[in-house]
Amino acid sequence: MARFELPPLDRRGRLAWLVLVAGLIPAILVWYSLREQDQRNGQQQFEMHVREVTDAIEKRLRQHEQILLGGAGLFDASDDVTRREWRAYVERLHLAENYPGIQGVGFSQIVEPIQLAAHTAAIRKEGFPEYSVRPAGEREIYSSIVFLEPFAGRNLAAFGYDMMSEATRRQAMILAAESGRTTITGKVRLVQETHGKPQAGFLMYVPVYRKGAVLDAPAARRQALRGYVYSPYRVDDLMRGILGERSIGIDFSIHDGVGSAPDAMMYASAEHRPARGAAAPTFAAQRRIEAYGHEWTLSFESRREFETQFDTGFEWLVLALGAGVSLLMAALTWSLASRREQALVIAHEMTLQIREDEKRLADINRRFELAADSAAIGVWDYDIVGGALLWDARMYRLYQVAADEFDGAYAAWGSRLHPDDRPQAEAELKEAIAGDAEFDTTFRIVWKDGTIRHIKAYARVERDADGRPLRMTGINYDVTARRQAEAALRESAQYTQTILDNALDGIITIGESGIVESFNKSAERIFGFAAAEVQGSNVRMLMPEPYHSAHDGYLSNYLTTGNKRIIGIGREVVGQRKDGSIFQMELSVSEITHAGRRMFIGLVRDITERKEAERLKSEFVSTVSHELRTPLTSISGSLGLLAGGALGPLPEQARQLIDIASKNSQRLIHLINDLLDMEKIAAGKLQFDMACQPLMPLVDQALAANQSYGARYEVTFRIVERADAVHAEIDGQRVMQVLSNYLSNAAKFSPAGQAVDVAVHAEGDRVRVSVRDHGSGVPAEFRQRIFEKFSQADSSDTRRKGGTGLGLAITRELVQRMGGTVGFDSVEGEGATFFFELPICATFPAGNGATTP
Amino acid sequence: MSTLQRILYVEDEPDIQAVAKLALEMVGGFTVKVCASGEEALREATAFAPDMILLDVMMPGMDGPTTLAALRQQPALATVPVAFMTAKVQPQEVARYKSLGARDVIAKPFDAMALAGQVRAIWERRDD
Numbered sequence: 001m002a003r004f005e006l007p008p009l010d011r012r013g014r015l016a017w018l019v020l021v022a023g024l025i026p027a028i029l030v031w032y033s034l035r036e037q038d039q040r041n042g043q044q045q046f047e048m049h050v051r052e053v054t055d056a057i058e059k060r061l062r063q064h065e066q067i068l069l070g071g072a073g074l075f076d077a078s079d080d081v082t083r084r085e086w087r088a089y090v091e092r093l094h095l096a097e098n099y100p101g102i103q104g105v106g107f108s109q110i111v112e113p114i115q116l117a118a119h120t121a122a123i124r125k126e127g128f129p130e131y132s133v134r135p136a137g138e139r140e141i142y143s144s145i146v147f148l149e150p151f152a153g154r155n156l157a158a159f160g161y162d163m164m165s166e167a168t169r170r171q172a173m174i175l176a177a178e179s180g181r182t183t184i185t186g187k188v189r190l191v192q193e194t195h196g197k198p199q200a201g202f203l204m205y206v207p208v209y210r211k212g213a214v215l216d217a218p219a220a221r222r223q224a225l226r227g228y229v230y231s232p233y234r235v236d237d238l239m240r241g242i243l244g245e246r247s248i249g250i251d252f253s254i255h256d257g258v259g260s261a262p263d264a265m266m267y268a269s270a271e272h273r274p275a276r277g278a279a280a281p282t283f284a285a286q287r288r289i290e291a292y293g294h295e296w297t298l299s300f301e302s303r304r305e306f307e308t309q310f311d312t313g314f315e316w317l318v319l320a321l322g323a324g325v326s327l328l329m330a331a332l333t334w335s336l337a338s339r340r341e342q343a344l345v346i347a348h349e350m351t352l353q354i355r356e357d358e359k360r361l362a363d364i365n366r367r368f369e370l371a372a373d374s375a376a377i378g379v380w381d382y383d384i385v386g387g388a389l390l391w392d393a394r395m396y397r398l399y400q401v402a403a404d405e406f407d408g409a410y411a412a413w414g415s416r417l418h419p420d421d422r423p424q425a426e427a428e429l430k431e432a433i434a435g436d437a438e439f440d441t442t443f444r445i446v447w448k449d450g451t452i453r454h455i456k457a458y459a460r461v462e463r464d465a466d467g468r469p470l471r472m473t474g475i476n477y478d479v480t481a482r483r484q485a486e487a488a489l490r491e492s493a494q495y496t497q498t499i500l501d502n503a504l505d506g507i508i509t510i511g512e513s514g515i516v517e518s519f520n521k522s523a524e525r526i527f528g529f530a531a532a533e534v535q536g537s538n539v540r541m542l543m544p545e546p547y548h549s550a551h552d553g554y555l556s557n558y559l560t561t562g563n564k565r566i567i568g569i570g571r572e573v574v575g576q577r578k579d580g581s582i583f584q585m586e587l588s589v590s591e592i593t594h595a596g597r598r599m600f601i602g603l604v605r606d607i608t609e610r611k612e613a614e615r616l617k618s619e620f621v622s623t624v625s626h627e628l629r630t631p632l633t634s635i636s637g638s639l640g641l642l643a644g645g646a647l648g649p650l651p652e653q654a655r656q657l658i659d660i661a662s663k664n665s666q667r668l669i670h671l672i673n674d675l676l677d678m679e680k681i682a683a684g685k686l687q688f689d690m691a692c693q694p695l696m697p698l699v700d701q702a703l704a705a706n707q708s709y710g711a712r713y714e715v716t717f718r719i720v721e722r723a724d725a726v727h728a729e730i731d732g733q734r735v736m737q738v739l740s741n742y743l744s745n746a747a748k749f750s751p752a753g754q755a756v757d758v759a760v761h762a763e764g765d766r767v768r769v770s771v772r773d774h775g776s777g778v779p780a781e782f783r784q785r786i787f788e789k790f791s792q793a794d795s796s797d798t799r800r801k802g803g804t805g806l807g808l809a810i811t812r813e814l815v816q817r818m819g820g821t822v823g824f825d826s827v828e829g830e831g832a833t834f835f836f837e838l839p840i841c842a843t844f845p846a847g848n849g850a851t852t853p
Numbered sequence: 854m855s856t857l858q859r860i861l862y863v864e865d866e867p868d869i870q871a872v873a874k875l876a877l878e879m880v881g882g883f884t885v886k887v888c889a890s891g892e893e894a895l896r897e898a899t900a901f902a903p904d905m906i907l908l909d910v911m912m913p914g915m916d917g918p919t920t921l922a923a924l925r926q927q928p929a930l931a932t933v934p935v936a937f938m939t940a941k942v943q944p945q946e947v948a949r950y951k952s953l954g955a956r957d958v959i960a961k962p963f964d965a966m967a968l969a970g971q972v973r974a975i976w977e978r979r980d981d
Contacts, residue, residue, distance in 0.1 A: 626911055629940050630866050633962035637872030640965035646879040669962050680943075687945045733944065 012337025020330030027322020034315030039282070042302065042310030046283035049250050050300045053243060054287045057254075057298070060099070060242045061204070061291055064231055065182045067093060067105055068206040071229035075208045081107070083126065083147055090149035101241020103192060103201075103234050104155045106148030107208075108163055108173075109227040116142055123160075131160050139165065143173070143227065154192035158232065161191050169203060175293050176205040177225045178218035183293040186256045187266045190232050199236040200266040202256075204292065206230065235267040249306025250283070255297040258288070266296070282307045375477060382410065382472040384433060384461075389413060398455065398476055400447040418444035418452060425457075433461055433469045442479065454480045506604035511597060514538045514555050526585070526606045528578035539602075544576040559598070572607065583608045614683055621679050628672050636665040667804075674806040678789065681813040688731040688817060692841035695767060696724045698732055699760055702739035709744055714752040717743060721759035726767045727842040734814045735838075741807040742771040742834050749775035749832070762840060766820075770835040778826040787812040787822060811836070857976045859884045861903035863894045863920060864938070865912045872965055873907075881969025891915030891923065899929045905976050906930070907959070910939035910950075918953050925954060936975050938963070 074089055075081050090105045111119045116133060123131045123146060133144045143164040148155045163169040168188050176183040183205050190201035205228040209215055213224030235254065253268035255261070283302035288295050372379065378395030382388075389408050396403055399416055406412050417425055421443040432439035439459040444452050459474025500507055506523030510516050516539050519531040527534070527542055534541065540551040575585040588603040639662035641647060643655070650658060680686045703717045710717055746756040750773040757772040778786055785791045790805040812822045815836045826832035860883045864870050870887045877883045886901045888894040891914060898906070906924065910917035917937050924930045935955045942950075947958045957975045959968070 625940055629961055630869065634866070634868035634872055636962045637869065637876060637965040641872065641876055641879065644880070644966035646876065646966060676940075687943050689944055 012334055012341060015337050016330040016334035019333040020326050023326025023329050024323055027319055027326055030322060031315045031319035034318055038310040038315060042283055042307065045310065046250060046285065046300065046302055046306070050252075050285045050287060050298070053252060053300070054289065054298055056242045057296075058289055058291075060101075060238075061184075061289075063099060064102060064204055064233075065206065065292070067099070067102075068182065068204055068229045068231060071105055071107065072206045072208045075107070075226065075229065076211065079211070081147075086147040087149050087151070095150070099241065101233070101238035103190070103232040103237065104148050104150055104158075105229070105231050106145050106155075106158070107227055107229055108143045108145045110225050111142040111144055113138070113140070113142065119144070128159070133160050133162050135162065135165055137165075145230075146227075154190075154194055157191045157194050163203070163228075163230075172203065172293065173205050173207075173228060174222075176207045176228065177222045179293075180207060180209075180215055180221050181292065182206050184291050186294060187264060190234060192232060192234065199234040201232060201234050202266065202294075203230050203232045239267050239269070249303040249309070250300055251281075251303055252298060252300045255299065257295055258297050260297065260299060282310075378476045380413075380459075380474055380476065382459075382474075384469045384471055395476060398453075398478055399445060400449075400451075416445050418446050420444070429472075432459065433472065435461070435463075435467070435469070439472070439474060452480075453478055454483045504605075506602075506606075508534075508539065508542075508602045508604060510539045510600050510602070512555075512559060512599070514540060514552060517599065523604060526577075526604055527575065533578075542575055544574055544582050547574065548576075575604070575606075584611045586610075618679070618683060618685070621676060625672060625676050629669075632665060632669055632672065636662065636669055639665055671804045671806075674804040674810060677810055678806055678813070681810065681817070686814075686817070688734060690729055690731050690818065692727050692729050693732060694724070694844070695726050695728050695730070695735070695769070695838070696722055696760060698730075698735050699739060699758060699769065702736050702743060703758065705736070706740055706743040706747070710747045710756070713747045713750065715747040715750045716755045717747075718755050718757060719760070720757045721761055723760040723762045723767060725843045726760070726762050726840055727844060728767055728838040729841040730818050730838055734818065738811045738814055738836060739769070739771075741811045742836075745807060745834065746771050746773035746775075749773055751775060762843070765840050766837045767840050768835050768837045770833050772831065772833040774831040777828040777830055777832050778824065779828055783826070786824065855904065857883065857904045857973055859886070859901065859903045859905075860972065861886050861888065861894065861898055861901055861906045863888045863891060863907065863912070863917070864909040865889055866909075869909075869961075873963075873968065876963075876965040876968045877972065880966060881972065883969065883972075891917075891920030894920055895923055895927070898924055899927050902929065903933060905972060906933055906935045907972065908935060908937050908955070910937050918950070921954055934976055936972065 071086075071089060074085070078085070086107060093099070093105065095102050095105065109119070111133065120132055133142050139162070141164065143162050145158045145161050145163065148158050151159070164173055166188065168186050172183040172185040175181075185203045185205075187200050188202055189198065190203075193199065193201070207221070207228055208226045209221065209224040210226050213220070215221045215224060239254075251269050253260070254266040255264045256266050257264055281301035281303070283300070283306070285300045287298040287300070289298060371377070372392075372394060376394060376398065378398045379392045380395050381390040383390075387410055389410050389412055391399075391401075391406060391408075393403075395401075396406065399413075401412075401416070414422060414426060425441060425443040428437065428441045429439060431437045439457065439461070442454060442456045445455050446452055455476050456479045457474060457476050459472050461472050462470050464470055500518075501521040503520060503522055506526045507518070507520040508516060508523050509518045516534045516537055519529070519534045521531075523529075523534075524531055529542075538552075540548045543551055571587055572584060573587050574582055575587075576582050584607050586605040586607045590601050590603075592599050592601060639658055642650065642658045643662040649655075677686070699719065703719065706717065743756065743758075750756055754774045757770075759768075759770045759772070761768050761770070782791060787808045789809040791808075808822075815822045815838070818838060820836055820838035822834075822836045824832055824834045860877055862870070862873055862877070862885055864873065864887065867889075870889070874885045874887055877885045886897065886903065888897055891908075891912060894906075894908075906921075908917040908920055912920075915923065917939070921935055921937075924933075924935075937950045937955045937958045938961055939950075939958060940961050942958055942960065950958050956978060959971055959975075963971070
């Protein structure tokens with residue numbers, strides 16, 4: 001497993017590791033067991049092979065020994081064995097087929113030195129002229145390979161060879177001779193190694209003794225030795241013959257003796273195969289073969305090819321799978337643990353969130369409760385399916401029901417409705433449930449004590465997926481007070497409307513732009529328009545030309561300059577009715593500010609009748625005046641002529657009477673004139689010829705004109721204060737009239753011989769003209785109405801003082817029309833000062849330019 | 854220049870006729886012809902050849918202004934000074950009467966003793 005830096009192990013880490021380990025352990029165990037299995041298998045196979053080989057070799061060696069023993073037996077059985085007999089024997093063996101690898105089977109004869117020559121000759125005589133015992137030289141004893149079948153090929157080289165001359169052979173041969181047993185040599189190089197790759201070799205000897213010899217001791221045996229039946233073996237060939245060519249992946253080598261010294265190696269299968277490499281063989285074994293006095297060490301080593309058979313790697317696969325699964329499990333565990341951790345964290349967060357939400361909900365709830373409480377809104381919940389009705393505390397209060405009286409059924413509500421409202425309310429509820437309408441209604445309820453309250457209800461219906469109503473949640477709140485207020489307001493509004501409707505004058509309100517906002521009944525009557533036709537339109541639709549077009553100008557002029565042409569003053573204007581007819585109306589306009597807007601209220605009075613009346617009166621007055629004046633002209637004319645003496649002198653008494661008549665006819669004329677004047681003034685028919693002119697000259701003139709009048713009462717007029725520079729906006733003739741009135745009054749009421757003082761005094765933008773007399777003053781009871789018509793102190797005075805009783809009234813009208821004021825100061829018994837004030841329009845200092853005040 | 858001697862007085866009221874005539878003759882020494890209507894005046898005026906004409910305003914039939922207009926049609930009377938006689942009038946009415954061709958307006962009732970003087974004064978203002 002790879003190694004990595006482990007972070008401090010948390011729970012899940014530990015768990016994962018645990019799982020991993022828990023998974024790996026069986027995997028490893030399985031792996032191990034599989035491996036062991038393989039090993040065992042291998043081992044088994046190996047050992048089997050080893051056994052096979054070992055057995056085979058041993059078997060073969062014994063077989064070979066048998067062959068040799070057979071050969072020896074041949075020698076034992078016959079006196080002599082000829083070459084031909086030997087050959088026949090060996091051929092019968094079918095060595096090549098049956099015992100592949102055997103080089104041959106031969107007989108080595110022991111030759112005493114003294115026999116050597118004869119031996120040699122005998123062999124040569126057989127047909128081998130080149131035969132000799134080799135190596136030459138003197139030796140104690142000689143042996144010679146005289147038979148060797150198959151006598152061909154390599155074997156020819158062995159013919160005549162004295163094996164005893166060679167140490168290794170000798171050793172074995174001696175041992176065989178002495179023991180009488182079969183022996184083999186150690187590793188030798190055979191003389192047959194004449195060509196090809198030399199192989200390690202060895203020989204097997206079976207001693208042959210002379211017939212009838214006693215063989216009870218080694219020495220005896222040696223003495224009796226005739227020769228050996230032997231086989232030379234080329235080891236490779238032999239091995240090949242034993243083992244065949246199959247390669248099963250196990251190297252094996254044969255060492256002569258124990259140990260594994262290279263020069264002792266007789267055979268190594270690994271020679272034929274590439275080197276193994278560094279890795280140690282998985283299987284290795286050594287066997288010792290006891291072979292005829294020699295020990296052969298057979299070393300077996302498994303080759304890769306052999307090993308891999310048992311190294312299927314299956315166990316690795318299993319291990320890998322197991323490890324993989326474990327890892328997976330561990331990873332899964334870790335992941336799950338992580339998940340769990342995550343889940344815990346999430347759960348924790350969610351818990352926090354939930355707590356927060358709960359808190360928020362609680363806050364919201366609190367606020368709702370606060371709002372609902374303060375507004376006394378009751379909340380109800382009606383389970384449509386089950387029929388249960390739930391009320392909150394406020395509902396109980398609204399209905400004045402104790403919680404224990406409320407049974408939670410639908411009827412609990414219904415029964416508390418006002419009987420007149422109940423059918424309607426219940427019907428609306430049904431409609432809302434059916435989905436035909438929203439539940440938004442008002443009804444009356446009746447408390448236990450009989451009090452009736454107005455309740456406004458609103459509810460929503462909750463439905464299931466199919467639209468079937470499940471429940472209804474709603475509110476109730478008491479609108480009794482509001483209703484009452486509304487009713488009062490309505491009444492008040494109605495009352496006001498009634499007033500408006502019944503006012504005899506038309507009342508029209510317009511906005512700043514001239515749009516008519518209200519138009520009362522009388523206005524409708526006057527103009528012939530219905531209110532709806534006029535409201536929302538511009539007021540100028542009620543005016544004929546040119547006012548119609550000019551009105552907007554008037555309005556904007558007023559709004560911008562504040563110049564009151566018509567505001568606050570009743571003016572006679574012309575109106576136009578719906579039928580187009582024009583009529584005279586009196587219009588009074590006032591201005592208000594309402595809801596931040598400027599509005600104008602116009603009071604309209606159709607003065608056609610009044611005008612007609614006035615016209616009739618005027619006509620009447622004209623007619624009367626003319627009718628009166630006509631005879632008066634004759635009367636005063638006649639009397640005037642007579643009194644004036646135009647027709648000659650008259651008798652004294654006749655003259656007196658004529659005087660009286662003439663004076664009184666003059667009085668009549670004055671009276672008529674004054675009356676007509678008043679009438680004209682009142683009707684506004686008096687035209688004023690206004691001009692800005694100097695005042696003093698008029699005063700002087702008036703004094704002059706009334707001088708004779710004053711003289712009649714022995715009263716002198718004098719000016720005590722002058723204001724020559726003052727100019728006033730006046731009608732000169734009317735000022736004269738006023739001055740005459742004051743002067744004549746002053747003269748009338750002054751004691752004889754007294755003076756009347758006239759003062760003209762400018763103050764600010766007005767000039768005051770005062771006429772002071774030293775008469776008896778104005779009596780208290782007349783102070784209020786001194787300027788009224790016919791209010792002369794008493795009728796007796798009238799007769800005595802003369803005058804028409806209209807003078808001061810006319811004076812007041814005239815002065816007021818000129819924009820001035822009249823007044824008087826009087827202390828009873830100390831005379832009176834009558835004055836009038838007029839606006840100054842300019843002041844011209846004598847000779848200089850004017851300065852406007 | 855000529856003098857004021859002959860005055861034509863047009864007035865429908867007999868009493869006023871008498872008084873006025875008397876006033877003008879006695880006080881002013883004028884020669885006065887009285888016509889009772891505008892129509893009569895038209896018939897008589899040219900023949901009378903007045904130096905001055907006094908017209909009552911309010912008359913049945915042709916009123917003063919109408920009579921004046923008609924008299925002016927007569928060549929001989931085109932430039933004869935005329936004064937209206939009527940009830941006390943306001944200045945603008947005086948102006949109106951003047952614009953009709955009258956020199957001035959004499960208020961009724963008139964002062965019989967002053968009438969002749971008023972007439973003369975008006976006649977003497979012919980250059981206004």
